[in-house]
Amino acid sequence: MLACCPSSTPMDYKASLSADTGTPLTDPSSYRRLIGRLIYLTNTRPDIAHAVQHLSQFVSQPTSSHQQVVFRILRYLKQAPGQGIFLAADSSLQLKAFSDSDWAGCTDTRRSVTGFSIYIGHSLISWRSKKQPTVSRSSSEAEYRALASTACEIQWLTYLLEDFRISFTRPALLYCDNQSALQIASNQVFHERTKHIEIDCHLVREKVTNALLKLLPVSSSFQLADIYTKALSPSRFKELCSKLGMSNIYSQLEGGS
Structure with missing residues (x-):
């Protein structure tokens, strides 16, 4: 090689x-x-x-x-x-996360893929790309399962920051590009179409009610977690790597040679 x-x-x-x-x-x-x-x-x-x-x-x-x-x-x-990963020395202590999924992305099982990025300020501190344990019947369900996984990771990070006695800004900002998933989170009434994800609904809604999370929409072009759910074109991949805060420590040496 x-x-x-x-x-x-x-x-x-x-x-x-x-x-x-x-x-x-x-x-x-x-x-x-x-x-x-x-x-x-x-x-x-x-x-x-x-x-x-x-x-x-x-x-x-x-x-x-x-x-x-x-x-x-x-x-x-x-x-x-x-x-x-480049970790900024002067970034704010605001937790910010991007959650995404690739619905039925696995061709063998038709399970969806969860992906998320979590930042503190402008520094990436946690990420995941993982196939979901069950089949989702809609893209909204897959996105909501991804939201629930991201919410659990944010909760763990807040416990960690509290143990270190680090003050941080609440609530954490959680961005999602699926409007249906955001509407499910804001709807106080469950119905037959959301019954199969009711536990995830309660989990995310509890975090929002307790001011741990604030759910916000984001356009697909600015969805930073897209890099964890599917293979991307070279231009899109390079763009997201830059937005993740990744840098090459040898780039200046290569440019000067």
């Missing part, structure tokens, strides 16, 4: 992977080791979180197609080995 051609994105946004894509690997151990190391790397590289999450679903029976995408992630990492 040292002589490989670098890639601008970890996954091809036109590619469609499933459990049956490609031929089974005769020795899947190398694939599993790579996935394990990449999962560890996502602790500091949110830009590969979705790709690694997607490929980790195939560790039981990986194929040649899955392996090629893993190699593409390595080619992407080679393109910017010094890429990382």
